[in-house]
Amino acid sequence: MGSTTGPGTARTRDGRAGRPTLAVVGATGAVGGVILDLLSTRRNVYGEIRLVSSPGSAGRRLSVRGEPAEVVALAPEVFDGAAIAMFVVPDEVSAAWAPVAAARGAVVADDSNAFRMAPDVPLVVPEVNPDRVRDRPRGIVASPGCTTLAMIVALGALHRRYGLRELVVSSYQAASGAGQDGIDTLYAQMEKVGGDRALGNRAGDVRGAVGELGPFPAPLAMNVVPWAGSPAEGGWSSEELKIRDEVRKVLGAPDLRVSATCVRVPVVKAHSLSVHAVFRERVEQREAQAILAGSPGVVLCDNPELHEFPTPADVVGTDPTWAGRVRRSLDDPRALDLFLCGDNLRKGAALNTVQVAELIAAELTP
């Protein structure tokens, strides 16, 4: 693209010649807020950055890279001249508008579920399958869901060494996976139950005390709820099947055996996962720990004798996947058990989308 301005580039007053213009669709949402934070703190690879929202939030003034920016309403013209468009919006908005952005010449980095399983849309996790970002016939690159993203970087590293054959996953998912309504509901329920010592002893007493259930099918405060998503075939939930589909696609392992059970826990942010992974090769505990410790995007936190293991309260707000409790099965030398935590709004949503957009930017920038 050289140094002249043109489609997908911008020349701004601080001399960002040749750098791609970025549109952030959904800038005023919860994930959008994290995106602006990341854009302001990571290496600056963009020219102009346009903040886009639904008409209802347009006109708001936000800040990105230390500069004020006014939010504009979503319309086809916002993509004119944009080389990259990040979408952090509900599925139906992405489904409707990502093709519009692509038709106007922007490469879309989409965080939603709208295109993840489309065969002509790559599903990209930069630490795992960065090369797939180049093969995007529709001009759209998708990111996996937050539960898959809480484990896929760690699993990808182990898969490269040992060859993953089977996964059994049980989740400990935060309320924020159900959006702002989930967060608000958990806080409201926590306020109602407080430290009330009369609760938690008789069936239903918590249910009678928490008030509104919000987006959850049962009380979340002082409880765990073995359900997320909508009903699917065979008693599975949509969230459980998504994990299976997404892990297979990102790892390029269509025959991988996956059984996931999704359970919501009374944690505000950061998903945790208990993972039983069976490999083709024999595994060694120390080597597996070293692989995880040496993998970009993963932090090993694994010394139980010193009370070192990841917990959601200790990793929330951070970028990496935290790995601990790494154990080789006592009954199968090819199986590892481990416990993983990751912030579902950062790597689980905003960060992966930002990383995908950076891969695209690197490709577009001379």
Next chain:
Amino acid sequence: MGSTTGPGTARTRDGRAGRPTLAVVGATGAVGGVILDLLSTRRNVYGEIRLVSSPGSAGRRLSVRGEPAEVVALAPEVFDGAAIAMFVVPDEVSAAWAPVAAARGAVVADDSNAFRMAPDVPLVVPEVNPDRVRDRPRGIVASPGCTTLAMIVALGALHRRYGLRELVVSSYQAASGAGQDGIDTLYAQMEKVGGDRALGNRAGDVRGAVGELGPFPAPLAMNVVPWAGSPAEGGWSSEELKIRDEVRKVLGAPDLRVSATCVRVPVVKAHSLSVHAVFRERVEQREAQAILAGSPGVVLCDNPELHEFPTPADVVGTDPTWAGRVRRSLDDPRALDLFLCGDNLRKGAALNTVQVAELIAAELTP
């Protein structure tokens, strides 16, 4: 033993001739309280009931079967004439005193971990292996731990039909598994965090707010803690290895593959388990559901479309194992995934001990 009084029998004022005398050691503790409740509500099979505690609690007046009873201090003589002794006390107390009771002629139903893996002590779950109660060369019968008891009745029923080969278990364990200190700590932490919307967003903010950690190695309110027990070989925790040992012994399946991950959740009472069970035979979802629904001690609660699945808040205080989320693996026709909940102080401790004692009583009563 006929109808005359003698060792292990008693004739009381309400005519319980021939029925065995029972000693309840640990009557003033948390599990002891549930024992007294169960003794007062289940079929009355005992003659005299003696309530026994440490010297510090002796002299307290409690109620059992609607009658007042004074607690006596633990001493060898309390077992004289007792046919059965329930022990619901810490491991070291059982280790020291159960042999004393047995030497005085009482058959011991022990709730502790002291004898569970002893080869000459049967480990009994009445719904699963009742016949093993008769083979007790030391006069001691042990009960499994509360986490094993949250699943073993359901697993035993499925094992009889399909032949269990492998188990992958992730737990969602209540604070009460760590005793009264665990319960008190969780309530105190819940009171401190309340519904504070400033918490849960930055690493460590919950840790800074909850106050004392009590028996837990990390904050439990607004968090999950992937650790229970003490460090064992290979990064495993003692609780995780106990589950493996106990399930194998109760099912009589010494080669069963078991990988367990124990995680504490901010729930006061009732343990939950996400179970992936691989069998020798092909399984069918509907048939597995029918087996569970038809098994004594198990309640099937499995209709996610109507928001019917077990949660700890909805089953606490009840006796059965609650089973839901029954699904056949999409990738292995011999594997089932399911979610189980059970009150860790009832079936998980008091109830199983009471049931074991009832088996012994039935054998001793003419």
